[in-house]
Amino acid sequence: MESITNLFNLDITYIIIGIFIIIYGLLSIIDVIGKFSVYIGKPVRWKQNIDADHKLLIETGRKLTCLTETVDKISNTLSEMERKNNETEIKKLKDSLIRYYNEYKNIGEWSELEKDAFWDLFDDYEKRGGDGYIHTIVEPIMRGLIEIDK
Numbered sequence: 001m002e003s004i005t006n007l008f009n010l011d012i013t014y015i016i017i018g019i020f021i022i023i024y025g026l027l028s029i030i031d032v033i034g035k036f037s038v039y040i041g042k043p044v045r046w047k048q049n050i051d052a053d054h055k056l057l058i059e060t061g062r063k064l065t066c067l068t069e070t071v072d073k074i075s076n077t078l079s080e081m082e083r084k085n086n087e088t089e090i091k092k093l094k095d096s097l098i099r100y101y102n103e104y105k106n107i108g109e110w111s112e113l114e115k116d117a118f119w120d121l122f123d124d125y126e127k128r129g130g131d132g133y134i135h136t137i138v139e140p141i142m143r144g145l146i147e148i149d150k
Contacts, residue, residue: 086128093125094134101138109146118142 034047043051100118104110110118122142125134 090125090128090130093121093128094130096121097125097134097138101142104145105141109148111149112147115145115147 034043034050037043037047038051097118100114100121104114122134122139
């Protein structure tokens with residue numbers, strides 16, 4: 001009777017620690033049984049499932065690594081294509097701006113429609129990173145043109 005009373009007086013932490021020790025012991029025994037069954041060449045079904053899951057996980061990791069490398073290559077290629085496309089567009093815009101410049105610099109005047117079209121091209125040119133000759137030579141001349149009504 002005294003041993004039962006002592007059992008009820010145990011602290012809850014000792015009970016929880018004891019439960020975890022028992023569970024750990026059972027898991028260790030199960031692991032030993034699984035390894036022994038593989039050693040003798042007759043693995044139990046749950047051990048086969050664990051091994052299959054492990055192999056699948058490793059293979060999935062390899063495929064994921066390969067997929068990540070492929071996505072990185074595609075991303076780099078796309079970035080390079082975007083950069084080249086932007087350079088090409090800047091060149092086209094520069095050519096258009098120079099054509100406007102050559103057409104109107106000697107006349108000294110232009111219509112509101114022509115002016116709006118030029119400055120829209122100019123804004124797009126700047127947004128894409130264009131600079132240099134257009135800013136130093138073309139822009140000052142074009143800002144000095146007189147707007148006429150046509």
